[in-house]
Amino acid sequence: MTPPDGWTIASAAEALRAGETTSVALVTDLHAAADALDDRLGTWLDRYTESSLARAAEADAELAAGTDRGPLHGIPLGIKDILSTDEGPTTAQSLVLDPAWGAGGDGPVVSRLRDAGAVLMGKTSTMEFAIGRPDASKPFPIPRCPWDPDRWAGGSSSGTGNGVASGQILGGLGTDTGGSVRLPASYNGITGHKPTFGLVPKSGCVPLGLSYDHIGPMARSAWDCAAMLSVMAGADPSDRTTVERPATDYVAALDRGVDGLRIGVVANDRVTANSGPATLAALGGAVDVLTGSGAIAEELVVPLYDELSTAAFVALQAEAYAWHRPTLAERWDDYGRPTRLVLAQGALINAGDLVQIERVRHVARAGLLDLLDERGVDVLVSPTTGYGAAPLSGAATEVISTKALHTPAWNTTGFPALSVPMGLDDDGLPLGLQIVGRPFADDLVLAVGHAYQQSTDHHLARPPLVAGATS
Amino acid sequence: MNEDPETTVSVLLDAAGLHAVPDAERQRLAELYPALRRTVDRFYDIDVADGVTAAVLRAGER
Numbered sequence: 334m335t336p337p338d339g340w341t342i343a344s345a346a347e348a349l350r351a352g353e354t355t356s357v358a359l360v361t362d363l364h365a366a367a368d369a370l371d372d373r374l375g376t377w378l379d380r381y382t383e384s385s386l387a388r389a390a391e392a393d394a395e396l397a398a399g400t401d402r403g404p405l406h407g408i409p410l411g412i413k414d415i416l417s418t419d420e421g422p423t424t425a426q427s428l429v430l431d432p433a434w435g436a437g438g439d440g441p442v443v444s445r446l447r448d449a450g451a452v453l454m455g456k457t458s459t460m461e462f463a464i465g466r467p468d469a470s471k472p473f474p475i476p477r478c479p480w481d482p483d484r485w486a487g488g489s490s491s492g493t494g495n496g497v498a499s500g501q502i503l504g505g506l507g508t509d510t511g512g513s514v515r516l517p518a519s520y521n522g523i524t525g526h527k528p529t530f531g532l533v534p535k536s537g538c539v540p541l542g543l544s545y546d547h548i549g550p551m552a553r554s555a556w557d558c559a560a561m562l563s564v565m566a567g568a569d570p571s572d573r574t575t576v577e578r579p580a581t582d583y584v585a586a587l588d589r590g591v592d593g594l595r596i597g598v599v600a601n602d603r604v605t606a607n608s609g610p611a612t613l614a615a616l617g618g619a620v621d622v623l624t625g626s627g628a629i630a631e632e633l634v635v636p637l638y639d640e641l642s643t644a645a646f647v648a649l650q651a652e653a654y655a656w657h658r659p660t661l662a663e664r665w666d667d668y669g670r671p672t673r674l675v676l677a678q679g680a681l682i683n684a685g686d687l688v689q690i691e692r693v694r695h696v697a698r699a700g701l702l703d704l705l706d707e708r709g710v711d712v713l714v715s716p717t718t719g720y721g722a723a724p725l726s727g728a729a730t731e732v733i734s735t736k737a738l739h740t741p742a743w744n745t746t747g748f749p750a751l752s753v754p755m756g757l758d759d760d761g762l763p764l765g766l767q768i769v770g771r772p773f774a775d776d777l778v779l780a781v782g783h784a785y786q787q788s789t790d791h792h793l794a795r796p797p798l799v800a801g802a803t804s
Numbered sequence: 805m806n807e808d809p810e811t812t813v814s815v816l817l818d819a820a821g822l823h824a825v826p827d828a829e830r831q832r833l834a835e836l837y838p839a840l841r842r843t844v845d846r847f848y849d850i851d852v853a854d855g856v857t858a859a860v861l862r863a864g865e866r
Contacts, residue, residue: 637850640846640847640850643843643846644847647840647843647844658820658821661822662820662821662822662823662824665822665824665825666824670829673829674829674832674833674836677817677822677825677829677833678833678836678840680816680817680819680820680822681813681816681817681833681837681840681841682840682844686844686847689844689847689848689852690844690847692852692856692857693847693850693852695852695856696850696851696852696853696856697850
């Protein structure tokens with residue numbers, strides 16, 4: 334029996350151990366939800382129906398025999414289809430990617446989730462190569478927002494985002510180069526975490542911006558994301574950008590609370606001028622919740638914030654172009670138009686430009702760390718996006734402007750950044766609160782998100798469409 | 805570099821081997837190019853120390 338407000342990883346894990354459900358029952362119910370919703374929401378590129386039921390049966394048998402792999406054991410998850418898995422080819426939602434790419438099977442993060450007992454439900458939709466825009470000219474689904482299917486699910490981790498929000502999976506993997514975990518988390522009313530760069534290995538993921546890419550967990554709550562990150566984190570020799578760190582139980586670190594914590598509210602014009610009134614009101618309410626729990630809030634202007642934000646967009650074009658150049662030259666027409674136009678812009682900047690962007694990146698990052706130390710600020714908060722989910726057609730310019738994305742600066746710095754739901758706008762669309770921390774303070778960022786979710790229930794709200802389809 | 809965005813973009817695309825880009829998309833890239841150039845140029849206005857390199861090379865690292 335599905336709870337009235339749907340499953341979370343936490344509630345399902347508890348129910349599995351209490352004998353109130355089984356992994357097979359969960360997987361069966363979620364497949365039924367996918368049967369009912371996928372045509373309307375465009376969540377899936379490939380569903381692992383048979384293997385997921387088999388894996389769920391194994392999980393049930395293991396749990397019954399007393400073998401408990403932790404909170405993800407028997408939990409159904411989705412995998413964004415730019416991450417390789419044992420089950421089959423990765424498409425990156427493109428006609429271009431060689432089906433042999435990823436033939437080695439699970440990358441380290443997928444392998445770790447599988448070893449933790451997670452049940453892989455299939456590959457979720459994205460935008461072509463995690464870039465571009467929804468593209469009806471190619472034979473792939475258009476991911477829609479379950480809160481209003483005439484609107485976009487956000488991207489590029491679109492299917493994981495709308496799949497979690499619509500109850501087709503309990504969590505999943507996204508990737509984030511300029512906001513691609515946090516944007517769909519915000520649009521779909523779920524929780525998504527971009528870890529510190531270097532915390533989670535990226536091998537087994539089709540690269541976009543090699544020094545801006547992150548793999549992150551997406552689920553309904555900070556608790557659920559913490560459970561996933563505890564499994565995902567850790568250096569791996571296949572990704573030399575990963576950093577050796579002590580193993581962390583991010584769930585155990587959640588209950589530290591926010592009493593005495595200093596919160597910097599990002600006050601740069603780029604944020605305030607590119608966020609709607611409902612978003613800024615929701616942000617004010619969220620800050621009130623945190624200060625009501627003992628945090629101390631102050632406004633903070635992030636130095637070189639515009640440069641930190643635009644660096645991600647420009648440099649990722651160059652880094653992506655470097656990866657795509659051979660196929661872009663040979664198979665221009667096979668790429669979707671939005672994708673190829675973004676990639677080609679990488680050919681329009683020169684080597685010196687990229688060097689200068691990298692130099693500014695180092696200076697800006699160091700300057701911000703100095704400022705945080707000087708002011709004693711523990712975390713920063715801002716809206717994740719300036720507006721709720723954008724219409725698939727006819728969107729106002731300000732809603733689809735890259736300036737309304739308040740996410741990319743944290744790809745440039747590599748700082749951890751979490752998006753949690755903070756209420757609805759006047760159209761009934763979810764809005765996201767972004768919580769940003771110092772490098773490797775992922776535990777603190779998740780703890781702040783958890784504290785907020787202990788005082789609010791925005792993360793438990795369900796889209797009307799889903800409540801009607803699955804009740 | 806030529807001041808005309810259409811010519812500049814075509815030269816850069818051809819130099820990169822992107823000969824298959826149709827005229828309409830060359831035109832679109834030419835429309836986007838001035839804003840891209842302005843965005844990049846602003847990075848040269850930031851004061852960075854001479855010691856800041858684009859990448860940190862650590863001798864002995866694989």
